[in-house]
Amino acid sequence: MKLYDYFRSGAAYRARIALNLKGLDYEHFSVHLTRAGGEQFNPEYANLNPQNLVPALLDGDAVLIQSMAILEYLEETHPEPPMLPRDPRGRARVRALANIIACDTHPLNNLRVRLYLTGEMGVSADNAKVWIEHWIRLGFDAYEKLLTGDPATGTFSHGDTPTIADVCLIPQIANARLNKVDLSNFPKLLKIEAAANAHPAFERALPANQPDAE
């Protein structure tokens, strides 16, 4: 498989963790999102992914885009070890947690949105920080509440092995740390972060451990 990746991208980070969890080797192709106006706008890449976003995953002649669709594809084509529980209610819980990050937190704070906010919208850099922190806090507040008092919560978000919820959560925590968001109100999230830090699939996916890290 070939992963079109960027070390700083939270969505690409999810794909890296999932590939590692599944024990799948992949070739890394860096798509630098800020150099020379953004390599994601190069015609060859735009042809793979007309959204001009990372990641994209090539599996044979299949071109896969959108990180959440990639996670589900990897789960379906390489079921072991599972990233989703077996029961529909458990799966719904894991997907809901994942989507708190993937739909309602990350997309509000990614590079293209920050640039548009401080560019076309004329929002100051200080206010852009307020914006970023606001959406991270809202997402993490809900996530923490859903973990609290639910017997399904374990070492990870759902049980004692990583699921797609953790695959989404960990890159978002890394992003929150980059943005110096105070995380002391989220003790359950911090416990999961500690568990992930001790897991080789998460460790190898760290932005700092990527070939294009700066």
Place this chain on the structure above:
Amino acid sequence: MKLYDYFRSGAAYRARIALNLKGLDYEHFSVHLTRAGGEQFNPEYANLNPQNLVPALLDGDAVLIQSMAILEYLEETHPEPPMLPRDPRGRARVRALANIIACDTHPLNNLRVRLYLTGEMGVSADNAKVWIEHWIRLGFDAYEKLLTGDPATGTFSHGDTPTIADVCLIPQIANARLNKVDLSNFPKLLKIEAAANAHPAFERALPANQPDAE
């Protein structure tokens, strides 16, 4: 089943379409998102959904939140008629199309984001319109390109029956029309809209046909 719903919510609209496609009856509970500061902040509702968003779906004693997780749950618990193709590549294509809307378009434009933009961020109402149109156009541009020239595209986004891609697309088109976005550059999306308009599951889910419509 019980659906906590609001006629204007694009995410709740997805859940309504999916329930109708599966032929499932449900009780409707309206959560008015703007009356008296927003009924989604009432303690009883916040207890069901700590994100204070709609929809939430009760199935027996299971509380389901996040519309995309709800769609997958309905697909797993009521497989017929399918809202996802059988092959992993097809499923990945449908989920990617769905997530162009569910991750990268809708969350940038929903009520809480528009309020925060024009409130705390001090963005003018005119600029907020520019913002809304910008993200809708970007999402629709990519969606239209992915439909074009792909033999998997049919009457609907993937084949000739509705999938979760269409379940996400149609409420986003309705939202674009509310915001008077020019859709003439998206002929394939407009064809799918016409197909959905002729489909009873979509027709019954229309905002105007809900008990809480204003």
